[in-house]
Amino acid sequence: MPGREFFQTQSVGQALAGFRPRRRTGPETVRREDALGRVPARAVRSGVPLPGFARSTVDGYAVRAADTYGAGDGLPAYLDVVGALRMGTAADVEVRSGGAVQIPTGAAVPGSADAVVMIEHTQVTMPGVIEVTRPVAVGDGVVRPDEDVAVGNELVPAGRPLRAQDLGLLAAAGITRLVVLRRPRVAIISTGDEVVAPDTECVSPGQVRDATASALAALVLQAGGEPASYGIVPDDLELLTKTLTTAVAECDLVVVSAGSSVGARDETTAAVEALGAPGVYCHGLAIKPGKPTLLAECADVPVIGLPGNPLSALVVFRMVGLPVLRLVGGITTVPPEPSTAATMARPVASAAGRLDVVQVSVRDGVATPLFGHSALLSLLTSADGYVVIPEPATGLDAGTSVTVTMYR
């Protein structure tokens, strides 16, 4: 059986470092308006300087700085007002020595002026003449034509999802389209004879509605992927292999939430092996909840087999699936996640050598662990976030300072 020698429980750190499927999404061109959260395929550089002209940062008078040297309340500099500039037009007035031109904030400063004196530091003593009561240095009150961005400067880097201000700077530089990496298409396959569609009105005893697929789709969306539902497959090797084959052909990442029985888990493994090399990377992660996790690569497409419990499946997908999703989608700068500092209200036990993910509610800086069987999904909806107990630790004492990753 190919890959059988790799069937072993790995630590989450080992798995994330070692499981590097080759699949990457390709480039596509999108409009800037649609680019929030998208990942630039390469750095976007500016073809223009910004603001593009010497720009006044104050309301006042454009002057030659030398004319104001030594000016003060006792000995103001007197300058002739030779005109007034308007917003949005070229500064086509010449400021000669001894002259000044009225200018609003944001307007273009004439090339013949080299500073703008604030209106607060001037007085109009007679029509057409101002007193300047404070000296200005060259460049005061002015932003240089390429002070914000010079030609060739990087506007946005490759690999970091675009943020609001990035779109603003792209707009300022006149970028209307850009090349981003395609959103990874993520196949979501649910399996299990007991699993029925969420819109099933009446379920029989023994049946459960599929909770995992809906939640996984949401996580994929939040992480910048495109979820694709492949429905619910009963515990039947042939059917699962068929669905998996289609999903691998059509998607960039495949997620199978296994039925909860041992038999169902074995079927996922068998189906993955039926698809061929490179096959199973690891079978079992040293994580609680979530041990029965399968990582595999079919052709170049990563396949993640999740545990049957919705809670376990969602924990593992956050910890292992999202990093793989980002790898495939070319996200090299991971967006920051909400977190908060807290102290543990109660002790939590853990086994050394295993990563424990503890659901907590947080109030006034105190994190209270939520205990309960991992078959209970309500544990996850009651939680505000989770605390990770690293592999070497054997637990957390009450009062320990922890970082809680918060759900949003």
Place this chain on the structure above:
Amino acid sequence: MPGREFFQTQSVGQALAGFRPRRRTGPETVRREDALGRVPARAVRSGVPLPGFARSTVDGYAVRAADTYGAGDGLPAYLDVVGALRMGTAADVEVRSGGAVQIPTGAAVPGSADAVVMIEHTQVTMPGVIEVTRPVAVGDGVVRPDEDVAVGNELVPAGRPLRAQDLGLLAAAGITRLVVLRRPRVAIISTGDEVVAPDTECVSPGQVRDATASALAALVLQAGGEPASYGIVPDDLELLTKTLTTAVAECDLVVVSAGSSVGARDETTAAVEALGAPGVYCHGLAIKPGKPTLLAECADVPVIGLPGNPLSALVVFRMVGLPVLRLVGGITTVPPEPSTAATMARPVASAAGRLDVVQVSVRDGVATPLFGHSALLSLLTSADGYVVIPEPATGLDAGTSVTVTMYR
């Protein structure tokens, strides 16, 4: 001039507490699949118990616990295997005293059994008989029919944007549609004779492409609103009043990014006043950058006049606009924002009585303040996040521990 007595600079805290426009979005029904991030108008309660049947949490044998009391390796309990249960079907086998039925994880436990013994604690010694080598208590290995959710339990609360796991629990309970609050429609109006559309290929000296509108639209989207562009209005009171009138009639929140000149700012105020009561709430916030901010209410619609600099406008919109957006959209539990603890690399001065928002880059737990004129938008794209210096402080010393709110 109505409201003139309120023309005063307020602290950000005062403004957020005092500026409470009456506008609220109404309810609408959406499909669960489309509900990520949407805000439930009221708590959604379960009409069914979950999992809905006594459910095995292990692979093993459903038994009567009393039959296993005292069992151990030396003195196992012998039980007759009377059948095997399958996933997804009713548990229609009777377990009498002395009997056991094989059961996979997740299957329905027969009503006549009261515990499931793990397969690891059993041995098949002869066909049809198992040895149980560890006792189980009543309820061991079983989730009760309403242990996850009881009928009438809250599945999701009102006012908190729906998270991935919330959608999972709604799916489990068979909720296919739910009543959420309509996304606030946010009008974005840019003003200024110098401002041209971002897709303007060649700009003349003195003109700048509109950066603010694109970035604001992205912030609105991220916060759960629906941006609506009202284009660029020149510095003309009549035109601005007309655009504002339309926007107030069509939207739930109106944002005007002012031209940067004093005249342009006065025009926004005049246009708001032309629209009538209750009118201007405050004109000027004790915040840097962002002082020339206008808060007003036209009919019941909040109108926010932002400073002309894109950087200042975006800072103010984050600090003041997003809370107003959430108020209008019924978000009472604010989703957590990414943040990180850091120490300041350099001192930053601030004036007492003013909220300072300092852009920083963060590396290895050290926050380096980015200095530069607020006319430079690239300051904001270079930043990883920001640090808030509260009103009473006169600055931050180098080495001060701070919380950096991170951009995403």
